[in-house]
Amino acid sequence: MIDREVIDYLKSVVLEVNDDISPQDIQEDRSLVGDLGLDSLRLAEFVSRVKGKYGDIDLTDWFVAAAREGSDTIRDLALFLQNASGSNP
Amino acid sequence: MHRPTITKLKSSFPKHVLTQDEFCDAFHHKWYSDVPNVRELMKQTRVEKRHMAWDPREALATRSPEIQERMAVYKTAVLDMARPSIAGVLEGAPVSDVGSFVMASCTGYFGPTPDLMIAKEFQLRADLRRTFIGHMGCFAAFNVLKVAMDALAARPGEPVLANCSETCSLHFRPERTREQAIIHALFGDASVSALISNEESGAGVQLIRSRTEQLYDTHDLMTWDILADGFYMTLSPFVPLIIAEQIRGFMERLLAPEKLAVSDIRHWIIHPGGPKIVRSIATQLRLTEDDVEPTFRVLRERGNCSSGTVLLVLEDVLQNRKPEPGDYGVMMAFGPGLTMESILVRF
Numbered sequence: 001m002i003d004r005e006v007i008d009y010l011k012s013v014v015l016e017v018n019d020d021i022s023p024q025d026i027q028e029d030r031s032l033v034g035d036l037g038l039d040s041l042r043l044a045e046f047v048s049r050v051k052g053k054y055g056d057i058d059l060t061d062w063f064v065a066a067a068r069e070g071s072d073t074i075r076d077l078a079l080f081l082q083n084a085s086g087s088n089p
Numbered sequence: 090m091h092r093p094t095i096t097k098l099k100s101s102f103p104k105h106v107l108t109q110d111e112f113c114d115a116f117h118h119k120w121y122s123d124v125p126n127v128r129e130l131m132k133q134t135r136v137e138k139r140h141m142a143w144d145p146r147e148a149l150a151t152r153s154p155e156i157q158e159r160m161a162v163y164k165t166a167v168l169d170m171a172r173p174s175i176a177g178v179l180e181g182a183p184v185s186d187v188g189s190f191v192m193a194s195c196t197g198y199f200g201p202t203p204d205l206m207i208a209k210e211f212q213l214r215a216d217l218r219r220t221f222i223g224h225m226g227c228f229a230a231f232n233v234l235k236v237a238m239d240a241l242a243a244r245p246g247e248p249v250l251a252n253c254s255e256t257c258s259l260h261f262r263p264e265r266t267r268e269q270a271i272i273h274a275l276f277g278d279a280s281v282s283a284l285i286s287n288e289e290s291g292a293g294v295q296l297i298r299s300r301t302e303q304l305y306d307t308h309d310l311m312t313w314d315i316l317a318d319g320f321y322m323t324l325s326p327f328v329p330l331i332i333a334e335q336i337r338g339f340m341e342r343l344l345a346p347e348k349l350a351v352s353d354i355r356h357w358i359i360h361p362g363g364p365k366i367v368r369s370i371a372t373q374l375r376l377t378e379d380d381v382e383p384t385f386r387v388l389r390e391r392g393n394c395s396s397g398t399v400l401l402v403l404e405d406v407l408q409n410r411k412p413e414p415g416d417y418g419v420m421m422a423f424g425p426g427l428t429m430e431s432i433l434v435r436f
Contacts, residue, residue, distance in 0.1 A: 033326055039130075040324075044329060048372075060331055060335065063327045064304075064306050
């Protein structure tokens with residue numbers, strides 16, 4: 001089961017790095033790059049903040065999957081973080 | 090101990106110079122009017138000026154020239170641009186001893202390849218071993234240097250002439266996307282030549298060890314294809330993130346065989362692919378502002394000139410940081426593949 005706290009945290013980070021978007025537009029199944037306005041600069045800042053919270057988790061596998069169209073959603077990242085940190089085996 | 094050593098290094102540039110403001114002023118309304126905040130976006134590349142083989146304000150004023158026209162410009166421009174840097178490293182050198190010439194360029198095609206025309210012009214030996222490396226992208230200086238290292242292992246007494254020449258500006262095309270606006274704001278043109286021979290320490294920049302790694306699952310995240318009106322680059326915004334995630338392990342695998350650690354490296358010669366990737370690498374390797382200043386200085390003053398850029402950074406380190414004999418440095422660059430390249434050097 002997906003952890004709502006993780007979802008809400010990731011939504012809040014999207015809002016922090018993209019002030020052009022309104023909270024109601026941030027849906028967990030929308031693409032970070034394609035729908036939520038994270039260009040390369042904002043995406044780097046988003047990831048920097050997420051890594052600041054989740055520390056040593058290697059995100060390479062998620063980056064590779066997320067680079068394919070439509071796979072870079074908040075939901076996908078939340079599931080990856082949960083699995084990688086062992087909170088939702 | 091004799092090692093392959095860069096004994097001479099020289100850069101040269103085409104005559105047209107555009108500041109980022111001049112470029113943006115010229116193309117903001119023409120190409121990027123649909124891209125929000127494009128002027129700020131271009132400033133974020135940190136490029137302040139670039140040399141270009143043609144003036145895009147004239148060449149692209151009314152149309153996007155076909156590939157045939159662009160390649161015709163390349164055919165002349167690549168030789169005009171390379172000539173001073175080649176002459177610079179051959180000046181006073183035993184030209185008849187040069188046994189190999191290896192050249193990289195991914196921004197144009199014609200045959201016989203440019204290295205043949207240069208060898209002819211500079212009257213290099215008729216039995217010269219020539220290698221032309223095309224289309225490998227921003228990391229191709231490493232392919233050049235590795236060919237030189239192999240040549241010097243096989244024929245220790247024959248110096249190698251090396252060159253990287255790129256005319257990235259010939260491939261600017263009208264396309265109203267943020268991705269292309271960033272690419273157009275980032276790339277410039279340059280030629281860098283080096284003379285490499287087996288020398289004792291203290292004679293130049295010794296090439297100690299190289300390491301290459303390919304991330305095969307990422308092959309479609311950075312591409313360089315040929316269209317009817319120019320070469321076309323794509324770059325996933327995830328590329329810098331992937332490389333940053335891999336960089337510490339990559340560096341450890343380069344340095345461990347020499348019993349060195351990241352903290353032993355005094356000089357960082359990092360390809361300025363873009364500000365974010367340099368920042369991310371610096372964070373991962375815990376580098377200081379001073380460590381990455383040569384990279385950012387080249388980015389500001391030259392832009393990303395593809396294959397030769399890492400050699401521009403090396404030239405900057407030699408001129409401005411003046412390394413002490415025995416200092417270690419690491420050269421690194423990245424590109425399509427994704428491919429990560431590095432060489433451990435000793436000054």
